[in-house]
Amino acid sequence: MNYNLNELTSLQEKQSTYKALKRLIRLISAERKNLWLALVTILVNSGLLLLAPLLIGYTIDTYIRTKQFHGVLLFAGILLVMYLMAMFTGYTQTKLMGGVGQRMLYTLRNAIFNKLQELPVSFFNQNKAGDLISRVNNDTDKLNQFFSQSLMQFIGSIVTMIGAGVFLLSINLELGSAALSPAVLIVLFTMLLSPWVKRKNARNLKSVGGLSAEIQESLNNFKVIIAFNRRDYFRKRFDEANKENYKTAIGAGVANNIFVPVYGLLSSVAQLIVLLFGIYLISIGNFSLGLLVSYISYTTNFYNPLRQLAALWTSFQVAMASWDRISQILLLESDLKQTAGDQSITSDALLEFKNVHFSYDDSKEILHNINLRFDKGKTYALIGPTGGGKTTTASLISRLYDATKGTVLLNGKDIRSFSAEERTQKIGFILQEPFLFTGTVKDNILYGNSQYKDVSDQELKKIIEDANLNALLAIFDEGLNTQVTSGSDSISLGQKQLIAFMRAVLRNPELLILDEATANIDTITEQLLGNILNKLSKETTLVIIAHRLNTIENADEIYFVNEGQVQKAGTLNDALDMLLKGKRAS
Numbered sequence: 001m002n003y004n005l006n007e008l009t010s011l012q013e014k015q016s017t018y019k020a021l022k023r024l025i026r027l028i029s030a031e032r033k034n035l036w037l038a039l040v041t042i043l044v045n046s047g048l049l050l051l052a053p054l055l056i057g058y059t060i061d062t063y064i065r066t067k068q069f070h071g072v073l074l075f076a077g078i079l080l081v082m083y084l085m086a087m088f089t090g091y092t093q094t095k096l097m098g099g100v101g102q103r104m105l106y107t108l109r110n111a112i113f114n115k116l117q118e119l120p121v122s123f124f125n126q127n128k129a130g131d132l133i134s135r136v137n138n139d140t141d142k143l144n145q146f147f148s149q150s151l152m153q154f155i156g157s158i159v160t161m162i163g164a165g166v167f168l169l170s171i172n173l174e175l176g177s178a179a180l181s182p183a184v185l186i187v188l189f190t191m192l193l194s195p196w197v198k199r200k201n202a203r204n205l206k207s208v209g210g211l212s213a214e215i216q217e218s219l220n221n222f223k224v225i226i227a228f229n230r231r232d233y234f235r236k237r238f239d240e241a242n243k244e245n246y247k248t249a250i251g252a253g254v255a256n257n258i259f260v261p262v263y264g265l266l267s268s269v270a271q272l273i274v275l276l277f278g279i280y281l282i283s284i285g286n287f288s289l290g291l292l293v294s295y296i297s298y299t300t301n302f303y304n305p306l307r308q309l310a311a312l313w314t315s316f317q318v319a320m321a322s323w324d325r326i327s328q329i330l331l332l333e334s335d336l337k338q339t340a341g342d343q344s345i346t347s348d349a350l351l352e353f354k355n356v357h358f359s360y361d362d363s364k365e366i367l368h369n370i371n372l373r374f375d376k377g378k379t380y381a382l383i384g385p386t387g388g389g390k391t392t393t394a395s396l397i398s399r400l401y402d403a404t405k406g407t408v409l410l411n412g413k414d415i416r417s418f419s420a421e422e423r424t425q426k427i428g429f430i431l432q433e434p435f436l437f438t439g440t441v442k443d444n445i446l447y448g449n450s451q452y453k454d455v456s457d458q459e460l461k462k463i464i465e466d467a468n469l470n471a472l473l474a475i476f477d478e479g480l481n482t483q484v485t486s487g488s489d490s491i492s493l494g495q496k497q498l499i500a501f502m503r504a505v506l507r508n509p510e511l512l513i514l515d516e517a518t519a520n521i522d523t524i525t526e527q528l529l530g531n532i533l534n535k536l537s538k539e540t541t542l543v544i545i546a547h548r549l550n551t552i553e554n555a556d557e558i559y560f561v562n563e564g565q566v567q568k569a570g571t572l573n574d575a576l577d578m579l580l581k582g583k584r585a586s
């Protein structure tokens with residue numbers, strides 16, 4: 001399945017804003033109460049601002065022209081109260097929407113992170129971590145900015161604009177139509193340019209993702225960069241990503257800023273039309289001075305929000321481009337869900353491959369029509385040249401991937417019919433490069449082990465003793481409390497493998513896969529691991545992947561994995577022969 005988000009971007013680019021908006025509204029439905037409250041405050045705010053020009057016009061025509069100054073003072077007071085109320089409603093709206101934005105940011109980040117946890121390994125193979133981080137951090141924040149700062153302003157501006165438009169048309173239809181005519185041009189201009197602006201912003205967000213992927217890659221690999229003195233190479237790559245980001249940011253900036261001056265120009269043209277036409281109407285006795293003042297104010301009330309809308313429209317376009325990038329993750333479905341699987345096939349083995357084919361990306365088949373079986377309590381070895389397909393076979397055993405064709409059976413049933421909890425309880429996997437979390441050795445060996453979730457240090461020591469893991473724990477200076485830092489070199493690779501080993505053994509799985517699990521461990525400790533494995537429950541099946549043949553001396557059966565084939569190798573000597581015969585992966 002194609003999980004490459006950047007390829008999906010181009011496929012989904014044409015998805016309509018309407019559909020995206022519908023999904024976004026569904027997301028914020030939990031905030032309905034606050035949104036309604038904010039809407040009411042913004043409507044009151046707009047209403048107050050709309051009423052003001054009418055009162056000013058009325059004051060001029062009724063009190064100023066007749067020199068009744070007490071009336072002028074009274075209306076000035078009323079206007080002051082109205083402006084204060086407008087300030088209060090404006091503030092309340094900002095506060096409410098700030099909260100909505102932050103809560104949405106929180107919910108969205110959680111939703112994306114949870115979705116990332118559900119997605120299969122192939123998703124992470126096809127996407128760079130830096131780009132994903134940028135989607136979780138940067139894109140969600142763009143959406144938050146729109147919600148907390150722009151949405152209600154957006155609605156307020158539209159309401160003020162519509163209100164001003166209604167006043168303009170209802171007071172004098174001819175003058176009103178003349179005042180609104182430049183707005184038609186603005187609407188046309190916006191409709192024509194919006195898709196282009198959204199595209200420019202999407203490109204910019206993509207390049208921000210690319211930049212953070214680049215930074216992440218070089219920070220992760222700084223040791224190799226220094227060891228090979230390839231700083232210049234990474235500097236060049238970073239420079240290219242940075243340049244791309246700069247270019248797309250300039251492009252997005254140009255696109256985003258094109259609306260404001262055009263709107264400004266057309267708004268000034270509208271004022272001029274009102275002034276000239278209004279004076280003409282006054283000169284022929286069809287209009288009053290007070291009304292003209294109100295009119296000019298309403299024209300400002302119509303075009304100012306329109307100008308604001310131009311800026312807000314940009315923020316909306318950026319938010320929609322971000323939302324597209326976020327939705328791409330949220331809409332993805334794992335292709336490794338629990339399903340009924342193929343119920344027509346059964347098996348009496350602990351684990352069996354029946355006519356299994358597998359390829360990572362449809363281009364090259366890595367495993368070709370594989371049939372193999374692992375029985376309860378036996379030890380199996382997978383050997384073969386580098387790149388032969390051993391880890392891939394193990395990945396299919398633990399369902400990190402599904403077979404492209406054929407069936408993998410666990411406990412006699414299609415492996416796809418097990419829940420992830422059941423499956424991981426039954427199958428333990430020690431990876432070539434074990435991953436540890438920041439915390440103590442105890443945190444790491446109990447990771448994902450619901451059986452010993454609330455166990456005390458004392459109880460855990462006893463459990464470790466019973467599992468014969470004491471000697472391994474003794475290798476760590478501070479035992480269970482030794483600090484481990486994820487991704488750092490505070491402990492050696494061999495020590496990491498020991499922790500992963502203890503983690504896997506304590507889960508007491510029915511099938512334990514060791515993928516080069518002793519490659520970085522000294523011979524004495526390796527013997528210790530061998531003894532621990534021998535003392536594992538007689539029910540436990542072991543699958544050992546190893547390059548060092550001495551580690552598989554005690555295997556009941558040896559499989560030779562190469563060039564898409566898995567063959568029984570017979571004895572250790574036969575296996576050695578197969579390796580020496582130069583059966584290398586092409």
Ligand SMILES: Nc1ncnc2c1ncn2[C@@H]1O[C@H](COP(=O)(O)OP(=O)(O)OP(=O)(O)O)[C@@H](O)[C@H]1O
Pocket residue numbers: 125360361366384385386387388389390391392393
């Ligand atoms: N995530 C992946 N995407 C695409 N191809 C992959 C992926 N992982 C492995 N391969 C390819 O699959 C083939 C088998 O790789 P695999 O890791 O299974 O070999 P291996 O026998 O375990 O090698 P080693 O002894 O080096 O660990 C190789 O050609 C490799 O390039």
